[in-house]
Amino acid sequence: MKEIVVATKNAGKVAELAAALAPLQIAVKSVSDYGAIEEPEETGTTFTDNALLKARYYAQATGRACLADDSGLEADGLGGEPGVYSARFAGPGATDRANNEKLLAELNARPGAARTARFRCVLAFCDTNGQVLTADGTCEGIIIEEGQGSGGFGYDPLFFMPEYRKTLAEMTVAEKNAVSHRGRAVQVMVKQLAGYFS
Numbered sequence: 001m002k003e004i005v006v007a008t009k010n011a012g013k014v015a016e017l018a019a020a021l022a023p024l025q026i027a028v029k030s031v032s033d034y035g036a037i038e039e040p041e042e043t044g045t046t047f048t049d050n051a052l053l054k055a056r057y058y059a060q061a062t063g064r065a066c067l068a069d070d071s072g073l074e075a076d077g078l079g080g081e082p083g084v085y086s087a088r089f090a091g092p093g094a095t096d097r098a099n100n101e102k103l104l105a106e107l108n109a110r111p112g113a114a115r116t117a118r119f120r121c122v123l124a125f126c127d128t129n130g131q132v133l134t135a136d137g138t139c140e141g142i143i144i145e146e147g148q149g150s151g152g153f154g155y156d157p158l159f160f161m162p163e164y165r166k167t168l169a170e171m172t173v174a175e176k177n178a179v180s181h182r183g184r185a186v187q188v189m190v191k192q193l194a195g196y197f198s
Ligand SMILES: O=c1nc[nH]c2c1ncn2[C@H]1C[C@H](O)[C@@H](COP(=O)(O)OP(=O)(O)OP(=O)(O)O)O1
Pocket: 007, 008, 009, 010, 013, 042, 069, 070, 071, 072, 073, 086, 087, 088, 099, 119, 152, 153, 154, 155, 156, 168, 180, 182
């Protein structure tokens, strides 16, 4: 049976990835459909390392072909931080709100620091034979002083895209997928998966 498991514990990622995978016309499952699987420790130092680590871990745990996502924010005013540590910026298990507050506090502590930033996403697919596919994407924006919008997740309310005059949190899933790091990566991945499943 042609199916893929979106291997992430982040509901926002599941929604965005599932929407973008729909044209493949294969069954799209989520790891939560396979019982209580513990999250792996993200020990990699690059997005690619962590995406591959998660794809392999969940493929092993579910016995299904899995698509994992590792992503994060690089703030130029912070020398590229928080990067791969974006989810843990305000500490282990930090909430989005705490991470957003820390991002603003760190930037505000550096008057004159650049407010430009980018999101990066690496997607890794791994099947039960260990065959691997990867794709990546980026998205450029500006960190604003105060959150705007209630959509999306993570740092979306603070990530403003001047071309669209909106933060990512003010976009629908379809709008965000058309311009985001994840949307760009998944478009590339969908082409590869179309070949894989044909
Ligand atoms: O589109 C995005 N919009 C806003 N924030 C985002 C986005 N994409 C990544 N981010 C932030 C959220 C989190 O702080 C970190 C990802 O961490 P990352 O480990 O890849 O994901 P996660 O732990 O939420 O779920 P999981 O590892 O189960 O896929 O970067």
